[in-house]
Amino acid sequence: MDVMPKWADAILIPILSILISFFLSGLVILYLGMNPFEALKLMVTGALGSTYGWGYTLYYTTNFIFTGLCAAIAFHARLFNIGGEGQATFGGLGVALVCLAVPWPHWTLALPAAMLGGALFGAAWAIIPAWLQAKRGSHIVITTIMFNYIVAALMVFLLVEVLKPEGSMDPATRRFGDGVALPKFSDIFGLFAIEFSDAAPANISFFIAILACYLFWLLVWRTKLGYELRAYGHSESAAAYAGISPTKMIIVAMMISGGLAGMMGINSVMATDRLVLNSVEGAGFIGLAVALMGRSHPVGIFLAALLFGFLYQGGGELALWASIPRELIILIQGLVILFTGALDNLVRMPLEKLFLLLRKPRSEEV
């Protein structure tokens, strides 16, 4: 039933939904006693007005690209992976363990190993819920939620009891050292004699995230596996009839999903130079909003991640300079998930009617 042209479905509806959520956020800001446009101006200056701001915005963007792709690959197989948060947490542990295992001589060696460690740990945390869904029929949403909490408890245990260096009070690992320090944007742009703030944590993993977007596109739309995943997502029975194993699809999709979430660690954990409690900071959940907003397409995800990176950094600046707490961003995130995800039909139904009205006269002419 293609009532609407493709561009309306892919671009118009998300944009309208986002506008509604921003409008409502604006009303909340107004209620809190601030002019929403002034708030926006403050956010833009804070997040995009300097290379320092950009550095943080793109740092957050990198996290959200990974978690967005994590949610999106699961969406393609019609799985709702709400466990991105836990998988990213466990992946962060993998990255930290790799960084701590060997005194790395140079980041070029450490980075691939850390990527592998993060991806493996992230995938490992996704595989149990996936297996339980595929083999035992346990609802993946519930099991992944449970796994988020289990890993949170596990991390407290590990950081407090096992990984904390002697005599330290913080629940955190020891520092990784200079051998794993990734080149920051100031180093990279410095090569081209472009000034970039070296206080901001954006680093080379931003480009790895972009590469991941491209590989994601290749995988989903240009490989047999991607075709099978999408086929399974559209209709399990049809896919099974065509010889696609549902078990394999669930497990593969979730492993890729968890692996992508785990890769986030190369950005968040390696930039902090040690593993701290709650290193993911809700990025796993923002990934859901990013994937919904970006319609599970890498380009959309990139743009949505950029928007959320901006909101995250801008929201932090807003908390700093105005009396509006950081939680504003959680509210906006909730509204975006609500309107682009659950209340999609609120925008879609009237639009479909509109397009039908526009189309009718032409079909009568024929």
Next chain:
Amino acid sequence: MDFLTLIQILDTTVRLATPLLFACLAGLYSERAGIFDIGLEGKMLAAAFFSAAFAAITGSVWLGLLAGMGASLFLSAVHGLASITFRGNQLISGVAINFLAAGLTVLIAQDWFQQGGRTPSLAGAARFNEIDLPFQSALADVPYLGPIYSELISGHSILVYVAFLTVPLTWYILFRTRFGLRLRAVGENPAAVDTAGVNVIWLRFVAVGICGVLCGLAGAYLATGLQAGFVKDMSSGRGFIALAALIFAKWRPWYALFACLLFGFFQALSFRPDVVKAVLQFEIPGQLMDALPYILTVVILAGFVGKAIPPRAGGEPYVKER
């Protein structure tokens, strides 16, 4: 471990199980009617804030309770609108509601009270205070039965008793009334209910509404009974533990009571690591106690210990044939 310590732990168990029980029964109504609700957490949190805020402003805990229920009902209405009227994804709607509540409560708390996202401490009539059942002091000296009566059964706030009474009430409504039969049917086979001339949409909205009221009670108890005021993120995953208890209970009211008591017991034990160590002769990390409800739920879901079969039409919007 002596008898009094046991009574103390069980007493804490009852207190901690109460919000779980309210939220679990809330989820029960909703999910039995075919509406998955992972937004229990958010509704509880919103109710906790608004009940504490209104109790602090008006000085009356009952007005606070009403406000809490109102906030929870509002979020229920959003959930109903998204998942019943607009046939959206119920899971996504639930996730959204959790974030809305987490964000809004802190924003409004900061705006109203400027105390870093919390409400002022509540005291006196602004809280649900402990009530002593008759003869509790007279019977306190009776060996064994005395402490059980005066420590464990007596001396809770009224909402605790309401929570425990809600269990038989829910059982009666669901399994002994026409409304309950219809509600369960609408979660299994909405088309059949529709054919019988019952309004599916209306019935589901009622179920989601009951869920809102019960989540409101859960949140109000958290902020005005269990603790004296709202703090940021104070529901701290209880909505998800309740969800776990609901699955553990296989969507049945009496089982839900025992599941919530069990999970409340784990929470109570994590406050007393010394007792756990004394009984087991070895130390269990507190984090393991925290994670136990979640681990148990996964084991139950995996079907290794009995099978949890959710309502058949759960999660699917009902589309009337045209």
